Amino acid sequence: MIPCPIADSDSVWEVxxxxxxxxxxxxxxxxxxxxxxxxxxxxxxxxARPIGExxxxxxxxxxxxxxxxxxxxxxLLEGRSAGVIxxxxxxxxxxxxxDIVALAHRYGxxxxxxxxPSSILMVMMASGQNGQSFSFVGYLPVxxxxxxxxxxxxERRAQQEHQAQIFIEAPYRNRKLFEMLVATLSPKMRLTxxxxxxxxxxxxxxxxxxxxxxxxxxxxxKRPTIFVLGI
Amino acid sequence: MIPCPIADSDSVWEVxxxxxxxxxxxxxxxxxxxxxxxxxxxxxxxxARPIGExxxxxxxxxxxxxxxxxxxxxxLLEGRSAGVIxxxxxxxxxxxxxDIVALAHRYGxxxxxxxxPSSILMVMMASGQNGQSFSFVGYLPVxxxxxxxxxxxxERRAQQEHQAQIFIEAPYRNRKLFEMLVATLSPKMRLTxxxxxxxxxxxxxxxxxxxxxxxxxxxxxKRPTIFVLGI
Numbered sequence: 174m175i176p177c178p179i180a181d182s183d184s185v186w187e188v189x190x191x192x193x194x195x196x197x198x199x200x201x202x203x204x205x206x207x208x209x210x211x212x213x214x215x216x217x218x219x220x221a222r223p224i225g226e227x228x229x230x231x232x233x234x235x236x237x238x239x240x241x242x243x244x245x246x247x248x249l250l251e252g253r254s255a256g257v258i259x260x261x262x263x264x265x266x267x268x269x270x271x272d273i274v275a276l277a278h279r280y281g282x283x284x285x286x287x288x289x290p291s292s293i294l295m296v297m298m299a300s301g302q303n304g305q306s307f308s309f310v311g312y313l314p315v316x317x318x319x320x321x322x323x324x325x326x327x328e329r330r331a332q333q334e335h336q337a338q339i340f341i342e343a344p345y346r347n348r349k350l351f352e353m354l355v356a357t358l359s360p361k362m363r364l365t366x367x368x369x370x371x372x373x374x375x376x377x378x379x380x381x382x383x384x385x386x387x388x389x390x391x392x393x394x395k396r397p398t399i400f401v402l403g404i
Numbered sequence: 405m406i407p408c409p410i411a412d413s414d415s416v417w418e419v420x421x422x423x424x425x426x427x428x429x430x431x432x433x434x435x436x437x438x439x440x441x442x443x444x445x446x447x448x449x450x451x452a453r454p455i456g457e458x459x460x461x462x463x464x465x466x467x468x469x470x471x472x473x474x475x476x477x478x479x480l481l482e483g484r485s486a487g488v489i490x491x492x493x494x495x496x497x498x499x500x501x502x503d504i505v506a507l508a509h510r511y512g513x514x515x516x517x518x519x520x521p522s523s524i525l526m527v528m529m530a531s532g533q534n535g536q537s538f539s540f541v542g543y544l545p546v547x548x549x550x551x552x553x554x555x556x557x558x559e560r561r562a563q564q565e566h567q568a569q570i571f572i573e574a575p576y577r578n579r580k581l582f583e584m585l586v587a588t589l590s591p592k593m594r595l596t597x598x599x600x601x602x603x604x605x606x607x608x609x610x611x612x613x614x615x616x617x618x619x620x621x622x623x624x625x626k627r628p629t630i631f632v633l634g635i
Contacts, residue, residue, distance in 0.1 A: 174529045188519050192418035265529035267536060275532030275594075278610040285606070286526040288419050294525045295517040298405045298496035301506030305498060308539035308567070336539070363506075375516070379509035 174270070175256045176263040176289020177214040179397075180372035183290075185218045188371055193287045194218070200256040202228045204245050204273050211258045232257075234269040242272050249282045263291045267311060267341070292370040292399055293339060299377045300365040302337035302403040309339040313350070321357065327402055328358055337403040347393040351385075354400070358382045365401035368393045405501070406487045407494040407520020408445040410628075411603035414521075416449045419602055424518045425449070431487040433459045435476050435504050442489045463488075465500040473503050480513050494522045498542060498572070523601040523630055524570060530608045531596040533568035533634040540570040544581070552588065558633055559589055568634040578624040582616075585631070589613045596632035599624045 175197060178188050186194075198221040205211035208229045216224050230245050231237070249255055257264045257273060264270035265286070277284050293309050310327070314320050327338040342350045347368075354364060360383035367377040368391075379401075380388060406428060409419050417425075429452040436442035439460045447455050461476050462468070480486055488495045488504060495501035496517070508515050524540050539561070544554050558569040573581045578599075585595060591614035598608040599622075610632075611619060 186421065187423040188421050190417065190419050190421050263525065263529050265531075265535050266525065266538075270529075271532055271535040274530060275610070278532045284530040284532070284608055286529040286601075286608075288519070288521045288526070288602070290519045291522075291525050294494065294497065294522050295519070298494050298501075299505060299515040299517040301496075301502055301509045301515070304496050304502040305542045306540065307497075309537065310567070311536045336541070370517075371519070377515055377517075379506070 174264050174274070174284065174286040175258050176287055176291075177211075177258055177261065179262045179290050179292050179370055182372050185214065188290045189218075190288050193289070194220070196285075196287060197256065198222070200254055201226065202248055202253055203256045203258055204230055204232050204270075205258040206233055206260040206264070206268055206270065207231065210260055214258065232269055232273055237269070237272075242276055245273060246276050246280065246282070249277065250280060263289050266291060267293065267309070290371055292367070292397070295370050296365065296367040296377060296399045296401060297337070297339065300337070300367070300401050301379050302363065302365055302401045303335055304337075306335060307337035307339060307401075311341065313340055313342065320353070324354065324357060328362060331362065331402050331404055335404060337401050339399060339401050341399055344395045344397055347396070347398045348390055350400070351390055351393060354402075355382055355385045358402070360386075361404070363403045365403075366391050366393060366398065367401070368396040368398040370399070405495050405505070405515065405517040406489050407518055407522070408442075408489055408492065410493045410521050410523050410601055413603050416445070419521045420449075421519050424520070425451070427516075427518060428487065429453070431485055432457065433479055433484055433486045434489055435461050435463050435486050435501075436489040437464055437491040437495070437499055437501065438462065441491055445489065463500055463504055468500070468503075473507055476504060477507050477511065477513070480508065481511060494520050497522060498524065498540070521602050523598070523628070526601050527596065527598040527608060527630045527632060528568070528570070531568070531598070531632050532610050533594065533596055533632045534566055535568075537566060538568035538570060538632075542572060544571055544573065551584070555585065555588060559593060562593065562633050562635055566635060568632050570630060570632050572630055575626045575628055578627070578629045579621055581631070582621055582624060585633075586613055586616045589633070591617075592635070594634045596634075597622050597624060597629065598632070599627040599629040601630070
């Protein structure tokens with residue numbers, strides 16, 4: 174499980190430990206979320222082998238069927254190793270990478286995670302929200318009624334279980350979601366807004382809903398953003 | 405927020421990116437979970453300043469009151485920077501570090517997370533459990549009845565919300581917890597057992613409860629272990 178940088182501006186070896194290089198240099202088979210960005214990452218990383226000699230297969234929930242995933246694993250049953258690379262950050266979390274890992278476990282193939290940047294984890298580290306109990310729930314529903322209900326449920330869980338609730342949105346809808354949150358959440362709840370983690374203009378800010386109402390909309394327009402709700 | 409290695413055997417710069425060094429070199433004030441292990445970490449890392457010239461304060465939920473935390477933040481309000489270091493892995497997650505971060509946000513102090521190893525995140529990457537929705541709930545209750553109820557609730561949430569449930573135990577009770585899980589969980593549930601993440605004898609194994617019953621107790625006796633429950 175090979176992490177890659179989150180932000181385009183990140184230089185590869187600024188956010189990845191040198192030890193990852195040994196693993197990356199040794200592999201010639203990669204299961205990736207997006208072939209083009211995986212090639213670009215490996216090339217920027219300056220791995221030992223020429224990129225043209227490497228084999229890539231794409232694991233993407235829009236294009237890959239369960240039998241395709243079985244096929245991808247086959248070389249591993251014959252003793253080959255594979256690197257799994259996500260579009261950004263760590264594979265297997267908030268991406269389709271977990272499908273191949275589940276299959277690997279079913280067949281007794283060893284899975285080794287490497288250290289790298291995860292925006293979810295880094296936001297939790299820097300949010301001041303409850304790091305003893307937290308939940309990542311992915312995207313909220315798009316339809317307005319479902320979305321309101323989902324936000325009420327997150328708020329209830331944050332209050333009753335003191336569990337921080339982490340969620341994300343498609344970047345072009347960030348502003349709308351923020352406005353809805355600030356309008357409907359109870360004023361004392363703490364809301365973290367975090368954008369462009371690891372990039373030079375990284376934003377991580379935790380305020381109460383009441384304080385956000387005064388502070389106004391932060392600069393999250395079309396920026397990859399993570400929200401954390403807590404008491 | 406300065407991560408450190410998880411396993412004693414890890415060489416520092418094998419699991420941390422080189423860019424962290426610049427930040428660590430620049431700081432002379434550290435808020436740490438344990439002074440002794442923080443000193444050892446910085447010394448192994450070979451930072452620029454002599455360790456004896458650095459200032460350390462201990463933030464530990466057993467020894468630190470809210471007014472102590474206020475005092476720790478004071479230098480930051482006067483323009484100084486602080487590094488936050490946990491006993492192992494990333495600070496702010498499953499440790500008391502979040503207290504100082506919450507206060508920093510309240511006073512408008514900028515918080516910057518660095519990349520490093522988190523056993524919770526790395527287990528999620530390599531478990532094959534649902535990386536689109538997962539929850540870390542910390543330690544289970546110790547009393548038997550409360551514990552059974554907690555496990556039933558985790559199982560229900562995993563089933564109804566397809567949310568992976570991550571939890572930990574004091575190492576000397578790992579075996580007992582494992583046996584209780586395997587005896588009481590429904591046979592089709594998937595259970596990940598992960599121990600000594602990043603160490604040479606790292607174990608990460610996901611099997612159904614049914615399969616675990618046949619496979620028997622894995623080698624988790626007194627090893628730091630993370631459990632993940634999913635469907």
